[in-house]
Structures are given as C-alpha cells and as structure tokens.
Amino acid sequence: xxxxxxxxxxxxxxxxxxxxxxxxxxxxxxxxxxxxxxxxxxxxxxxxxxxxxxxxxxxxxxxxxxxxxxxxxxxxxxxxxxxxxxxxxxxxxxxxxxxxxxxxxxxxxxxxxxx
Amino acid sequence: xxxxxxxxxxxxxxxxxxxxxxxxxxxxxxxxxxxxxxxxxxxxxxxxxxxxxxxxxxxxxxxxxxxxxxxxxxxxxxxxxxxxxxxxxxxxxxxxxxxxxxxxxxxxxxxxxxx
Numbered sequence: 174x175x176x177x178x179x180x181x182x183x184x185x186x187x188x189x190x191x192x193x194x195x196x197x198x199x200x201x202x203x204x205x206x207x208x209x210x211x212x213x214x215x216x217x218x219x220x221x222x223x224x225x226x227x228x229x230x231x232x233x234x235x236x237x238x239x240x241x242x243x244x245x246x247x248x249x250x251x252x253x254x255x256x257x258x259x260x261x262x263x264x265x266x267x268x269x270x271x272x273x274x275x276x277x278x279x280x281x282x283x284x285x286x287x288x
Numbered sequence: 289x290x291x292x293x294x295x296x297x298x299x300x301x302x303x304x305x306x307x308x309x310x311x312x313x314x315x316x317x318x319x320x321x322x323x324x325x326x327x328x329x330x331x332x333x334x335x336x337x338x339x340x341x342x343x344x345x346x347x348x349x350x351x352x353x354x355x356x357x358x359x360x361x362x363x364x365x366x367x368x369x370x371x372x373x374x375x376x377x378x379x380x381x382x383x384x385x386x387x388x389x390x391x392x393x394x395x396x397x398x399x400x401x402x403x
Contacts, residue, residue: 176331215378215393216332229390264332277391279332 175199177280179265185286191253194283198246198267204228205242206277207250208264216264222248255287290315290383292362294394302402307351307366309397311379314360320382321362322391323353327375335377338362349373374401 178197186192198205204223208216219238221229224245233240237256242248252259262284266277295310313319323335336347343355353364362379379394 213395215380215395216391217393218390221390266332276334276337281329281331 177265177267177278179280179283181283182281183284185288186255188257188287189254191251192255192285193249193251194263196248196265196280198265199278201269202267203270204268205248206266207240207248208266210262210264210282257287260285260287290319290381290392292379292381292392292394294379294397296397297395298398298400300400300402301369303371304368307369307373307399309364309377309399311362311364311394312360313362313381315381321355322380323347323351323364324378324380325375326378369401371401371403374399
C-alpha cells in the first residue's frame with residue numbers, strides 16, 4: 174500500500190515569511206498527526222486530528238501555526254510568520270481506525286530552513 | 289507525565305558484534321513502549337512495541353527489547369550488527385489522555401556500524 178505522502182520535501186524561507194506543508198495520509202486512516210523534529214531531538218507532537226476534527230493541539234504555537242484537515246483526508250500545516258527557531262523537519266503520520274493510536278505510520282518529512 | 293531517557297546519544301559497533309541501545313522510562317501507569325528507527329531521508333519506521341503482553345518483544349530485522357518494570361528499562365538489542373543497521377533510533381512511550389494518544393519520543397541514539 175502507498176505510504177504517507179508529504180510535500181515539499183525541502184523548503185528554505187526567510188524569517189517572517191509564510192510557508193505551508195501538505196500531507197496525504199494512508200487511505201482509510203482516520204487519525205492524522207503533525208510532529209516537529211528539531212535537529213538533535215526526537216519528534217514532538219504538534220496536533221492530532223480524528224477525521225476532520227482536532228483531538229489535541231495543546232503543543233501547537235497557535236499565534237503562528239495553523240493546521241486543517243478538510244474532508245478528513247489531506248491536511249495542511251501553515252506557519253505565518255516563520256521564525257528562525259521553526260527550522261526543523263515536519264513529520265506527518267497517520268493511523269488506521271480500529272487499532273490503538275500508537276500504531277502510527279510516518280511520512281518522509283519536510284525539512285524547513287528559516288534564514 | 290510520561291517520559292523516556294535514552295542513555296547514549298551515540299553508539300558505535302563493528303559489523304557482526306552485538307548492539308545495545310539503552311532506554312529508561314518514567315510512567316505513572318503501565319506504559320506502552322516502542323522503538324522506532326529513522327534512516328537518513330526516510331520516514332520513521334516502527335521496530336517493535338510492548339503493550340503489556342510478553343516482556344520480551346521481538347521486532348523486525350532481528351531486533352528485540354525486554355521490558356523490565358523493576359528497572360524501568362526497555363533496552364534494544366541485536367545479536368549481530370549489520371551495516372544497514374546504521375541509523376537513528378528512538379525510544380518512545382505512549383501518553384494516553386482524554387484528548388487522545390500522543391507518542392513521547394526520546395532524543396535518539398545514533399548507531400554507527402563499521403566494517
């Protein structure tokens with residue numbers, strides 16, 4: 174089966190610019206996650222969707238980050254305006270219905286560099 | 289709150305020798321624990337998981353881990369390292385709350401394998 178798709182794979186922007194990342198989960202997966210992985214650290218959950226509703230966004234910096242999952246399939250994560258400390262890899266993951274949420278399948282990530 | 293501590297940031301072994309990656313966890317209840325592997329420019333892949341069944345868990349590619357409640361440890365081992373095992377390894381604990389399930393990642397251990 175096709176895996177989790179993400180685009181773009183790489184993005185370089187200047188601080189105060191905006192950027193958007195796209196994720197297409199595995200077909201049929203109800204739960205979708207966005208993680209931020211800063212260099213040298215493990216991934217940190219930013220937001221979790223169940224279908225098109227937000228389950229947990231407690232770690233999302235809402236003053237600059239936003240995410241949506243229209244129609245319960247694809248998702249977009251946006252940063253506006255970007256800061257230097259937002260440089261990281263942004264990972265999308267999904268998990269199927271009917272199993273425990275920890276069985277998450279990860280995409281290859283989008284590497285963001287803010288200059 | 290749940291947390292994991294990976295005791296080594298970098299482990300170097302020779303091909304054909306045993307691998308030991310150490311992980312301690314902290315949990316207020318019986319945890320679910322995992323090891324994920326991340327190869328360069330590839331997505332995170334689940335190696336194995338512990339979910340309160342057998343304490344010795346076997347995963348893919350010859351890896352296994354033993355859950356030791358008395359030591360709050362979940363170390364990852366492999367009898368004989370292969371060059372293809374060189375990657376970043378993350379110990380992970382699930383954190384169930386009313387909002388859903390988050391994966392809490394350790395900081396990672398870089399495994400280097402020399403010929």
